Amino acid sequence: MMINQADHHHHQQQQQDHHDQELLINQLYPSLYSHALPTSGEMRPKRRRRKRGGDGAVGMMKKRKLSEEQVNMLEMNFGSEHKLESERKDKLASELGLDSRQVAVWFQNRRARWKSKKLEEEYSKLKSAHESVIVDKCRLEAEVLKLQDQLLQAKKEIQRITEKCSDGGMSISSPCSSFSMDCGSHFLGDIVDEQYYDNMFSSLRDYGYVNGVDYWPY
Template identity: 45%
Template sequence: MSEASLLASQLWSQMPRVGDTRTRRRRLRRRKVKGDAKKRRLSDEQVRFLEMSFRDERKLASGRKAHIAAELGLDGKQVAVWFQNRRARHKNKQLEEAYLKLKLEHEGVVVEKCHLENEVLRLKEKLLEAEEEIRKLSWSVNGGNLGSSFSAVSQQPIHGEFGTEAEAELAYLDEYDFYNYTMEWTNPYGI
């Protein structure tokens, strides 16, 4: 460490702090006002009794507060503050449990969504394969000439089970040819 930085740190440590004296004065004033009453920790037996009382009823009526305070040898305000803090802890615990439950449900929904998206992709692939098969059949039936069966004017959109035209753009068939192909599929041997 250089001499300049050493000298600076020594001077800094010797400088009076304005905040320190104010804080000390405030603490002294608080103790004088409260009569040097320090926060007392509850014994294990007192905590057990308070927990039992909390399980019975979460709210604290004034008569009940006085009875519990007398039973435990505590101030009524101390009992009331304990109950207030315990209700807050109880509420936080319930919120944490609800959060974990919702988080698990959300994860399940995300997994289900992924499965559904995969199923949609498989179905789209099958649809494309079926369209390709229809094109091949049309090509062979028309002798390699598509002719008017797939003209731009006569194409009708097929609306899938989703009902959106965006997905229906995948397949266009002429109504007449579609009817003939379905008849051929249902009766492949001409019977």
């Protein structure tokens, strides 16, 4: 039964061994994992697996697990407040028949769990948002290209018309004051700078952005 480092010849039995250890410990220190099942939900009709020996024989399974009612109560309290003032802690502990240390630990673990669950949620939200924005970006890029082309055509048109009716009356009236006539280079000189222009059409890059390095986050 001893699990020593010289003693590795029982791989199929290790779980068993631990179970036995626990049973023994519980016999010697029956209050170690007390819980005492004050509530009803313990003698479940749904008998959990009783891999041999079972609960009745040695007396008292270890009961690491909290009862459903205990958990419900804890969840209620966690729902209303994630922090646990020691007053509330003691109250809960005696109501549930738990060690107040267990209550504290439960809350600590619950906060940790909450944090990682939240992270997962945020991740999937963010992912949807990201994908959606990427779609928008692609559309906008297409839109920009299209508008640029239309503008180019318009300018050519203007040039053509202007040349065609080449009278001296090139006097353009007021609303066109800020309209530039250089069709060749960037039309977007005033809002957009050079560097931006280089990076603007890059949606395709972003698609594989998250699938980069990983595999050994150490």
